[in-house]
Amino acid sequence: MDKLLARTKGDRWIWLIVIMLSIISMMAVYSSTGTLAYQKGTGAESYLIKHMAMIFGGIALMYISHKLDYRYYSGISKVLMVITIPLLLYTLLFGSHVNDASRWVAIPGTGLTFQTSDLAKLALITYLARTLSRKQENIKDVKQSFIPIMGSVCVVFILIALANLSTALMLFGVSVLLLIMGRISVKQISVVCLAGVVLLAGVVLLGPRRATYRSRINAFMHPELANPDKSFQADHAKIAIATGGVFGKGPGNSTERNYLPQSYSDFIYATIIEEYGLLGGLSVMAIYLFLLYRCVKIVTKAPKAFGALLAAGLSFSLTIQAFANMAIAVGLGPVSGVPLPLVSMGGTSILFTSVAFGIILSVSRHIDENEQQAKVEQGENTANERRSKKVVVGEILEVA
Template sequence: MGKIILNRLKHMDYSIIVVACLLAGFGLLMIYSSSYVLGYLEYGSANHFFIRQLQWFGLSVFLFIFVALFPYKNYRKLAPMLVIFSIILLILVLVPGVGVVRNYSQRWVGIGPFTFQPTEIIKLFMIIYFASFYSKSEEKLASFKTGVLPPLIILSVMFILILKQPDLGSAALILFACGFIIVCSGVKGRHLLMLGSVGMAIIVYFISSTSYRMERVTSFMDPFADPAGTGYQLVNGYIAIGTGGLWGSGLGNSVQKLGFLPEAHTDFIMAVIIEELGIFGLIILMGAYLFLMFRGVQIAKGTTDMFAKLLAIGITFQMMTQVIINLGAVSGLMPITGVPLPLISYGGSSMLFTMISLGILTNISIKNQMSAA
């Protein structure tokens, strides 16, 4: 056993570990910078959010190493159980007394002092399940009824349960990641066209079915029409970004985080980063994400195992889609959906399962390196 672990450590992709830890470390710095006033006012400690995120980071590093050394093929056997567990979690979120309400949304499960967001877990679990199911031979995928449809029924159930919270951003993110796995699996073109059309119709229907979702989606188009209401967060985000310019006002010198910009330490943390570090800070951050995307694509290309290939593609695409949605919301190019910036925004569940996902990606890379040796 010891020799096996040492051999895996020898072939580990340390570049992923270094970049992930640098991103998380930078996130801790910016969480402190953007939340110390809020932490002091609400909890009597300027370090409140920083300490909590640091604790999650410690646990995340431990689990990253564990999953990086745990053979990824075992996840294929666990896929059905992960689906059942995911549905149970989504039902628990909606149970009064178990589900925790924050900002008019019931997206968390509380167990004593411990609170977590199940959708962060489900993002990864659904990638594992879809990669497992669609890694079949092309002959089996040729049948729409038995080779394509079953996971989509489960995905539809989860999509509806997540919208009940409501959490349109996470629901769309899971839908896009699973859809990308299907595209890369070898499913027939006519099936893809049909699924794409149905998927877009479902998204449009659910967005337009309630005034709340419609307002969230359309308010970004003209935030200045209601700058004190629906456009308040985005307008203050614009002010932060506009103030930052090329080089920023300096680390810790953001004005918008002082009670003007809502969720400055969570989904709008990028506005604070640009205000303090300028466009230069954005470029450095995007360089780190693009490196992880490049490594994810290389790892997917380097394996002959279809399950590993789809798993690597799903993890990589899901993370980059999350980055795009977050930056799109902060810049006003996309609706504000509350999607956090991976490894940067405050949130233990997001930190934990992003690191676990990268650990699985590292595990696939280890297998590739060992096979090539």
């Protein structure tokens, strides 16, 4: 154990946060998959074992990602963007359809699928961090800086939004935050936002899922007039939260998991509140807030612009997604397919989330190594000054 701890670098609090979220995830998934297991004629233990395998696989990927120098991700980002855009287009045309949405691509020979938007988030954030850090000298140049940045943001946004509008909106928001941090002018940011609004209107009014988006918005804005089938998940999520009380019903005692179709993924936060009460829900929220706090500290200490932008983009993406999921579960937003990072049962989404954590820890590790090196150099300089003083004092005594 001591050897393993010695090999893990970076912010220890983030490692602890990952462990805490993993434990919460295993408990919540095991509890909420009982009905699904019954329908499939199997035990909930089988889902728990698969979920644990994904969690341990994610931790392994996080360990590998944090051991790599974060500066390597600058070069990888270009490759990721070249892969991501055609993959998103392929997903729209030939991806697996679930709930009238084409978001997944099957991995040949494994029986697994992965959501290409998870890869797109990593690709776009790393690419923006690289581009913004390398073009600081001519950041306001339209041809060299603004058009490539705006083009990458808008292309990824529209390709994701056609199948997954909520994820596209969150990623667009993170991108705008990175543009602000990257010292893009207010005028150029306004142009990007205007382009985003135009694309959003096109997706909502003309996109292939326009009927779904409109019905969800209407169900949220006018729940008393909504079709019961459209508000079914939101209604039972509210029942779960209301019956949870302050202390909850206890682990494994949820009843609404029998009605919520996505109690183990999109609405797992409602299950947590039902079983662990208001205190459990606030505890999960506090963990994500503390994660954001630790990441902000990393951003402020990062010596290079790329490291700061990379850590900021990934941490904003994780925390915005977490609070979006929690807001939807408690009825503060329309229903969407946004999982709770590192808690929801989501297969490969856990792996991509773990890689994001690993990259943040890689930036933190680099900061710690620089601080340690600075302390060593300071100690050596102090020792040299003391030796010099001793030599000078000895020479003065000899002369005397």
